[in-house]
Amino acid sequence: MEIGTTGETAGPVWVGLPGGLLTLRRLLLVLWTAALTVATGVLLGVLVGPAWAAFGGLWLAVLAWGWVMLGRNWRSWRYAERADDLLISRGVLWREQTVVPYGRMQLVEVTSGPLERRFGLASVQLHTAAAATDAKIPGLVPQEAERLRDRLSELGEARSAGL
Template sequence: METGTRGGTSSPEWVGLPGGLLTLRRLLLVIWTVPLAAGTALLLGLTAGPLWAAAGALWLGGLAWGWVLLGRNWRSWRYAERADDLLISRGVLWRAQTVVPYGRMQLVEVTSGPLERRFGLASVQLHTAAAATDAKIPGLVPAEAERLRDRLTELGEARSAGL
């Protein structure tokens, strides 16, 4: 569902997330489920018999299901810069769209944890006066995160100065 710009009929230009975030999340899924599958199969195989070792395959089913869900979730994330605000859309089953007016932004920060840095990713965190409207755009390339931070800060200062 795309929303037109204020006072006009054109749709905003949506930007999706780069693939590095999907790669990171899928790698974490594999890192957790494969050892759990092997451990479950080994433990049940030794204690309950070889037929029970097949229960470890349940984790592999969870891996396949999670692989698909992570892809759908990653594709649902997008953002659009409009004249007066930033739109952030996410969610597959429960869709959410956050509208953050530039004049309401108090702080825009770029964060990157150790795994994100390893994969060349950063997140943009937007803070407003109302805690309920704080928003985050995860998994951006650091250069894009910094560009977005600088642009949002500049627009926020310009809009708040006009109040």
Template sequence: MRRLLLLVWLVPLTIGTALLPGLLAGPAWAAFALLPLALLTWGWPMLGHNWRSWRYAERADDLLISRGVLWREETVVPYGRLQLVEVTSGPVERHFNLASVQLHTAAAATDARIPGLAPEEAERLRDRLTELGEARSAGL
């Protein structure tokens, strides 16, 4: 998904920066295209790293979500604190047959999202979390 975004933005930019100065001001200026190209070649494996870094674990009493390579963030959400579990799937996600699970607690700062799950897994996770949330439900 993010690789797609990267491609969508950077490929035209590379071509654009290569063609425009190349045609207007001479071929030497086409070297400007190296910058987006470098970003593209660097970004491709980095996104792979980032994708691999997204993890989640259902523990006995809480859900652990960990993500990020350069900016690491790990979140623990106790099941009893879950207010709402959403499964969302945008048009692009649907095209690749993916879904994301978004968790909400009473604190808006809790940004617990698990993107890029297979729809069956997303639904299983949603049902499981709702069930656990009901069993361990606590007030505010």
């Protein structure tokens, strides 16, 4: 923890994820629910009868619920760099906070799949000796992901227990 100007300890400085990840996830939600709505409506309309085709609209309720849940999940993701470790916090109902000591990191990767690249996003994957403490920060701007990778690698080497 850092010491504030008045002498009391201040908490870590949390950084949230950029909005591109939320946009990507919501776009995928819209595409999948639209496809499922049409497929369900057509199949039910042809196989059972035209009145049953309206049940394809149930996917629209899934869309509305998913839209809200994706926003809540996106807002829950954050990370903080401290002097000796990296904190990653996520989760809405079940809050999960991962603490990765810099000296325990063995590998820091920056990955970006085709959709992530299209939206200008990258993920930072942290690997430690214990698989249970591996951590990932998704949806970062590539420059921030590379900066974070370089900083974590540098701090890991300075602690000389990993990397």
